[in-house]
Amino acid sequence: MTYQEKDQTDHFRHAADECMSVRKNAKKQGEAMKNRMISHTFRQSLYVLVLSSMVTMLGALVDGIIIGRLMGSAVMAAYGIALPATVLIAGIANVVSSGSQSLSSKALARGEKDTADAYLSSAVTGSLIFGAALGALMILLREPLCILMGAEGGKAKLLSDAASYLAGYAPAVPAILLTQTLSSYMHLENARKRAFAAALIGTVVNCAGDLVNTLFVHGGMVGMGLTTAISYYVMTAILLQQYRRPEHVLTISPQKSRLHLIGEFTVLGLPSADIQVCSTVRTVLLNRLLLTISTQIAVSAFSVRMSMYNLYGSVVIGFGLATLLVTSFYIGEENESSVREVLTAALRGGIFTMVVLSALVCIFTGPLVRMFAGDTEVFSMAVDSVRFFALSLPIFVVNSILSKYYQALGRHVLSHVMTILENLIYVCLLAFLLGRSFNVTGVWVSFIGTELLTLLTLLLIVWGKNGRFPRSIDDFMLLPADFGPRPEEQLQAECENRLQVEETMVRIWSFLKVRGADQKSASQVALCAEELMKNAVEQVERRGDGRHVQIRLMDKKKEWALCLRDDGKSFDPMRWLRDHEEEKERYGLRLVRLAADDIQHVYTLNMNQILIRIKKEETNGTDLQT
Structure with a gap:
């Protein structure tokens, strides 16, 4: 064994020994930071997509x-x-x-x-x-x-x-x-x-x-x-x-x-x-029902309610579209924990926002309706219509988020069923039944009943698919059995400073040892992970334009996949190297370029993402366990 190989092996053993003392604390810190980063990404998407739905x-x-x-x-x-x-x-x-x-x-x-x-x-x-x-x-x-x-x-x-x-x-x-x-x-x-x-x-x-x-x-x-x-x-x-x-x-x-x-x-x-x-x-x-049980005034009031829907219903639609966008991103990389965190953030934020918005609409219904209705008769009827619909918003946002999530997941039938029941069958059925008994007020009430029936139907469907009554977010996720790598086949962490980079490297060395990595590819993976994390943290500290650095290492059949992302300004390290070939600096990044078999960079969702692939080699008894 050469001196360099012996030094590397000693480093592996030292990392494994230290891993147990810091792993528990690092895991807690990583989970808390991951929640913050994903929540931040979701909020950024939400602002744009609420606006996007309003634009339509x-x-x-x-x-x-x-x-x-x-x-x-x-x-x-x-x-x-x-x-x-x-x-x-x-x-x-x-x-x-x-x-x-x-x-x-x-x-x-x-x-x-x-x-x-x-x-x-x-x-x-x-x-x-x-x-x-x-x-x-x-x-x-x-x-x-x-x-x-x-x-x-x-x-x-x-x-x-x-x-x-x-x-x-x-x-x-x-x-x-x-x-x-x-x-x-x-x-x-x-x-x-x-x-x-x-x-x-x-x-x-x-x-x-x-x-x-x-x-x-x-x-x-x-x-x-x-x-x-x-x-x-x-x-x-x-x-x-x-x-x-x-x-x-x-x-x-x-x-x-x-x-x-x-x-x-x-x-x-x-x-x-x-x-x-x-x-x-x-x-x-x-419209036909309202003309039958009332007058043209009721149709005008319903038009006001539809126009108001364009105002605050867009917030509900925005939550759904943000869920679709961000979960699609993490579903694309088969990241179960991140999908769970996005869905949790969406539901918590959606319910809270809609409860507040519903209360505000109910309090200020008069001034809001007055923007659309100058006629006294229309105004009076439209106020009732808007208030009843506002009360349905907290349940409406839950149904919208879950429907868009199932759409992103590819469960099209479930998404179709929820949408058709919510937006046509239940509401028309209740409106015709209640409208005949309670006149126009019955039509307005039908929108609350519709959201409740839709959520109840989803609960029954999920119950049937899982064989038990849903009690947590995991029960509603309905992920395929073969979705993504198993927990033991991947490592995820976040860091905000150099100390946390050191702690994360300890976890990476330990993970590589447990997975039986060969020495060459393990050294390449560790080199790439450490240099990229240090570079990202340096950008965060020097430019102050980001807060989080996230890393995910996956053990795949024939390769190691390393994904690193941060929420700073756009910086493609490989492009920087191409533009500065004559400059003798950033040796770490130059080594990363030599060590990796494939490097891809994209700046999207206000995040830098670098995806690195490193091929495995036949171990022949020279893996880290040996």
Whole structure:
């Protein structure tokens, strides 16, 4: 045995001896830090995706306020008739955005940037082509659509106004699909400010256009739709500028578009469409029911409630979309503990937020409804509608988060069942039963009953699949039996300073010994782990732009997989080395480049991620145990 081999072997033994004394404390520290890092990532995603879901219905929200305040309850009723068509367009946009974004996120987690580029490019191409075709059909079939949605019989003015709105709104369809898709990708692009700027400027353009149309041009409902279309094209232009910047993560290229990829993300995103399709059918049916048991005033009140949903329902949808995005990332790398932590953070944050929001909406219902309803009769009925719906929000967010999680997991049937029951079958059944007995109030109450029945149904389904009543988050996760490496085949830790890097290295040496690593690959793994962790911590300490460094080491059949991520600013160590070949510094990183068989870096979700693969060698009795 050479001196160097003996020194390495002594280092292994020393590490193993010290491991027992620090392992328990390091594990506790690591778990606490991991919770903080994942919670931070989830919150960052949540802010962008709440905004993204608001962007989809932004035009409808602004139009609802202007129409309700300046054009009267009769025109507001016509707007309510046309609203299901706009909800349906939003549903299609959600299919494209949620499906493609989820698959791109999984691809990035695996280090497959080209695949992620192809999903984004296919989504953009599909949005343009399908959106243009759908917009043209909406213009041609606007009157039959409005009749289908409830504007029939002797309501000629109702039909005319609703059809006029759709005629102006239809040109916006390609831009709506693009805006929703690009907005959802902004967090993968680490461009939250651009998403906020697009939404803000789009809102200003829409508000200004609506006021000009109403007060000066007198363009009626056609003008209202057209100003919405203009605002979406402005937002699309702002979001596309991200891909002209040198620091963009993904690339849009028509040459990378593939038809089979469009089909792939459409299947994954379909549960998102279920919500809007079911909501469209539900709105049509409930509009008809309200006209039967009450008057046009009830339809106007329901339109106010739908417009309010665009305001605070977007927060619920944002929690669901953030769960879909972040769990997709960790499902892509088959990280069970991180998936559990994301789901826990989502449910805790969602319930707390919705309880607070529900209380605020109930307290300030009057001023909120007044933005949409100037008519006294509409105002009184709309207040009751909004308050009853607000009470359902805490349960609504739980159902939304779990449904999106099952969508990310690939349990499409379960996600479809939850969505259809919640957004169509239960609500319509309860509304027709309670509406006949308690009039309009019964329709409003049906939304609370719907959320309770949906959650109860999920409990029964999970109970049946697990063979026991669900008692914890683990029971609801429903992961496949072969999901990811077993606990003993992986090591996870986090560190914030150099002392914790030392403690983590002790755990890595011990893990390699227990797994029977050969000396060569063990030395390579340890070298890469230590140098990358030190480099990441140095960046955190020197630049003060991050707080956490996370490492995951996996023992796979033919290789060691080392994944390191931190929440600092973008820094690709291998690119830095390529750009500074002549400089004689950062010897550690140069050794990492020599030791690794494959190195992939991506900066997404506001995190640097480096994925390193090191092939194993035949041990022939020279592993660490020997």
